[in-house]
Amino acid sequence: MSWMNRLVHRDDAAINTSTQPISPGPNAPHAVVIGAGLGGLASAIRLGARGYRVTLLDRLDQPGGRARVFKQDGFTFDAGPTVVTAPFLFEELWSLCGKSLEDDVELVPVDPFYRIRFHDGTHFDYSGDSDTMEREIRKFNPSDVDGYRRFLEKSEEIFEIGFEELGHVPFHNLSDMLKIVPAMMKLESHRTVYSLVSKYVEHPKVRKVLSFHPLLVGGNPFSTTSIYTLIAFLERKWGVWYAMGGTGSLVSGMSNLIDGLDGTTQRYNADVEQILVDGGRASGVRLSNGEVIDADIVVSNADVGYTYRHMIHPSDRKTWTDERVENMKYSMSLFVWYFGTDRQYDDIEHHTILMGERYKSLLDDIFNKQELADDFSLYLHRPTKTDPSMAPDGHDAFYVLSPVPHLDSGVDWRVQAEPYRQSVEDYLAETVMPDLGEHLVTSRMLTPREFQMEYKSLKGAAFSVEPVLQQSAWFRPHNESEDVDHLYFAGAGTHPGAGMPGVLSTARVLDSIVPDPGALRPVHPKKTSAVA
Known part of the structure; x- marks a missing residue:
């Protein structure tokens, strides 16, 4: 049975926890994952559970990437993402390893989701409860309640297409994009988030409340495609959660899952300097200390712009030239x-x-x-x-x-x-x-x-590639490199984008484009080698 056939996709039913990871043989193909952010951790888990030998590398001294943890003077600080909105994506990773998320991480609901305080001191408590939301809207403009209901219906419609149907589609071929053009036109994807919100509500404060979400994934509400209004329904559907102990508890839990998989290795303080290419195919990586690690596939969870611009030799890049990389719009x-x-x-x-x-x-x-x-x-x-x-x-x-x-x-x-x-x-x-x-x-x-x-974020952008329409789906840097065979991407800069659900979904996309280990002839039977 192929991996994709036995992968259980979640609906509203419980995840099948009977899935067990495949133990790789000594000559199983070797995958190198660059970067231990959430996308890299999730990629390593998914590849390891499929039967790849995996080496996860990160230049920092701990896992997490932007989601790492700072401890200082008795305080614990999550460095980055803190809003958990699609817990099933974490549950699925634990399930793939034959384990249960709740055994390792306690998720608790946050209510209200957000308190939005305006400059004049008034505030709006944003939550997943319909009555509460409508009561808050009435404080500012009673006539916007009906518009909000219609907006939420539109958000659900966009969610069903943009997240549930397309969130794990790789969009490697232009034909994949052309197939969804009619749906995108129907969903008014040419509009910006703010424009679509303004179609339904009139009060300027209510418009702000319903349009700020793109900022959580690096986008400007006035230029980000209205596809991102799906976040409103996503939050309503699954809620907003907090991991006790902070997001770091999810990171450490994912790292422990990797440790529990046969044939996987995590290495920190390991700075990847270059992705090696042999005959147009990714063949490994070179660290800054000169060490070479051979690989049959490479997954980069490093910033996609930085990866192309600084980690792949220009002679191996015909699509993602220096000029094209630099000219992308960044968050x-x-x-x-x-x-x-x-x-x-x-x-x-x-x-x-x-x-x-x-x-x-x-x-x-x-x-x-x-x-x-x-x-x-x-x-x-x-x-x-x-x-x-x-x-x-x-x-x-x-x-x-x-x-x-x-x-x-x-x-x-x-x-x-x-x-x-x-x-x-x-x-x-x-x-x-x-x-x-x-x-x-x-x-x-x-x-x-x-x-x-x-x-190593190009231009110091916090969310990599900006989520405008011209840089979404097929127009975004692909999960499977157009320039280098057996090179794949996970993380904020590829499809579907930034934010915890987006980044975890980029790793999920790999299940449909990375060959099963049994279908891939290993080029490097040994796991690593070193050169002077």
């Missing part, structure tokens, strides 16, 4: 401030979005003008609302992030980081966190410079 970056306080701010929700006075013009500054504005909108994460273990007793852990331009802006973050952080601190103190400066006990920052240096 904005982020300024992230992690901090802890010696008091608790009990009235702050788990997820809070603080909308600045400007919306469209601020996003225009960030995405189009590439200018660092004096004002901002912020996302404030308070995990200790749900999980006190993330901070010492009586303390609170936070991170706050601000969307900022990527490094094409020319901002020198070595100079700008501390003044910007102080501006964010002042704003929080004036709005939702009185006397913040007097209660700070730990602090660290992540800027676009670190996204470039630590994560």
Whole structure:
């Protein structure tokens, strides 16, 4: 029975937990996975469960990539993603290894999903409950309730096509794209998220509430294709969850799954310098220390732009030339401030979005003008609302992030980081966190410079390729390389895109395009070799 035939895809029924991984033989094909972000971890699990020998490599000292963990002064900080919206994608990985997610990770619901606070002090509690959402909308414009209902119906329609039917389709051939053009036209995919939302609701604050979601995956609501309005229904369908112990508990759980698979190896502080190509086919990788690791297939969870631009020799790239890579539109970056306080701010929700006075013009500054504005909108994460273990007793852990331009802006973050952080601190103190400066006990920052240096993200973009229509589905960098045979991609820059569901789905796509181990003739019977 082929892998695809025995893979159980989830609907509303429970996942079949009887699946057992295939143990690879000593001469089974060898897969090298570059990058231990969520996409790389998921790829290693899926390949290992199928019977590949797998070596997972990451230049950092721990798994997780952007989802790694910082521990500082008794506080635990998730470095990156914190909003879990499709738990079944994690459940499926555990199932493939013959295990159950709930045995390793405790997921708890977050309610409200988000509190959106506007510049004038009013707020909107966004949740998955219909009555609550309609009550919140009535506070601003009763006549928008009916429009919201129709918008949610549209979101469900888009979700059924964009996520359930197309989220795991590889779009390697143009014919795959042409098949869905009629559906995309019917779904009004030519519209932007903000445009589609505005078709159904009128109040400017309600429009903001229903259109901010693209920012969670690196997109501008005023230019991101309306396909991304599916997030509204996705959240409604499966809820918003938090992993006790933080997202790091999911990362460590996935890493442990890999350790439990026969023939798999994880190596950290292992910096891949080059993907080796022999006769047009990926044949392995070279590390920065000169070590060569042979492979029958290579999966890159590294930034797709960086991979093509800096890890594959130009002579091996006819499609993804330097010029084409550089000319793609990349997402904005982020300024992230992690901090802890010696008091608790009990009235702050788990997820809070603080909308600045400007919306469209601020996003225009960030995405189009590439200018660092004096004002901002912020996302404030308070995990200790749900999980006190993330901070010492009586303390609170936070991170706050601000969307900022990527490094094409020319901002020198070595100079700008501390003044910007102080501006964010002042704003929080004036709005939702009185006397913040007097209660700070730990602090660290992540800027676009670190996204470039630590994560090797081209231009320091936080979410890789921007999700505009012209860079979606077939137009996005493919999961299977057009230039190099047996080279595959997982992660935010390939299809279907960024965010936890998107990134995990990129690994899911590999199940349909990476050959079964038995159908692949191993080129390298030995796992690794070293050269001077």
